[in-house]
Amino acid sequence: DAKTTQPPSMDCAEGRAANLPCNHSTISGNEYVYWYRQIHSQGPQYIIHGLKNNETNEMASLIITEDRKSSTLILPHATLRDTAVYYCIVRVNSGNTPLVFGKGTRLSVIA
Amino acid sequence: GAVVSQHPSRVICKSGTSVKIECRSLDFQATTMFWYRQFPKQSLMLMATSNEGSKATYEQGVEKDKFLINHASLTLSTLTVTSAHPEDSSFYICSARVADRGASNQPQHFGDGTRLSIL
Numbered sequence: 229d230a231k232t233t234q235p236p237s238m239d240c241a242e243g244r245a246a247n248l249p250c251n252h253s254t255i256s257g258n259e260y261v262y263w264y265r266q267i268h269s270q271g272p273q274y275i276i277h278g279l280k281n282n283e284t285n286e287m288a289s290l291i292i293t294e295d296r297k298s299s300t301l302i303l304p305h306a307t308l309r310d311t312a313v314y315y316c317i318v319r320v321n322s323g324n325t326p327l328v329f330g331k332g333t334r335l336s337v338i339a
Numbered sequence: 340g341a342v343v344s345q346h347p348s349r350v351i352c353k354s355g356t357s358v359k360i361e362c363r364s365l366d367f368q369a370t371t372m373f374w375y376r377q378f379p380k381q382s383l384m385l386m387a388t389s390n391e392g393s394k395a396t397y398e399q400g401v402e403k404d405k406f407l408i409n410h411a412s413l414t415l416s417t418l419t420v421t422s423a424h425p426e427d428s429s430f431y432i433c434s435a436r437v438a439d440r441g442a443s444n445q446p447q448h449f450g451d452g453t454r455l456s457i458l
Contacts, residue, residue, distance in 0.1 A: 262446060264449075266383075269430075269452070269454070270451055270452065271343075271345070271432045271434075271449035271450050271451045271452045272383065272432070272434075272449045273449070274446040274447070274448060274449075277446060315382075324371050324388060324390070326373045326385050326388055326434075326447070327373075327434070327447050328385060329375075329382045329383040329384075329385075330382060331382050332382060
């Protein structure tokens with residue numbers, strides 16, 4: 229079972245920042261927080277991951293609370309192509325451990 | 340970045356046919372590959388974990404004789420759906436992680452999926 233809780237859907241105006249929340253209150257000390265997204269009829273796309281520090285890459289920023297019980301994925305300037313289902317996943321730090329997907333958040337970017 | 344290629348992208352076949360799906364890591368070696376299945380409007384469900392040179396580990400409820408997995412090299416894993424029936428129609432997605440010491444927190448990379456339709 230997925231160990232994260234996300235809102236089922238969100239809307240965001242094109243050009244604005246999209247802030248996607250995720251609760252992972254039972255996260256263990258060695259579990260990373262991963263974010264993926266899935267555009268319709270495609271495989272999931274890796275976005276970003278982190279352990280406890282905030283992370284930023286060319287796609288997004290990941291803000292993890294100090295107690296690590298929740299995080300927020302930020303898409304700084306959402307475009308229509310960012311419309312997708314976004315999955316927040318926690319995974320133990322072990323090579324053979326797979327990602328377990330929850331239901332994710334369906335983000336709709338509106339023109 | 341790491342690329343996972345999956346083939347074919349779409350298959351339509353008659354009931355009773357066996358279908359093979361290939362998953363390749365194009366620019367990295369993958370000791371472990373994962374197979375997922377996704378039904379319409381649902382999330383991805385893990386079917387099995389495939390380890391190079393050894394037997395796959397199947398999730399509860401997934402028939403190992405129905406879904407044959409072979410991981411013969413560090414860049415190729417195959418999933419064969421044997422004697423497929425309409426209820427096997429689904430979106431099958433493979434995933435791989437870089438096989439590198441100390442890379443256990445590296446992300447999994449996914450193929451673009453195979454849409455299987457059994458008539």
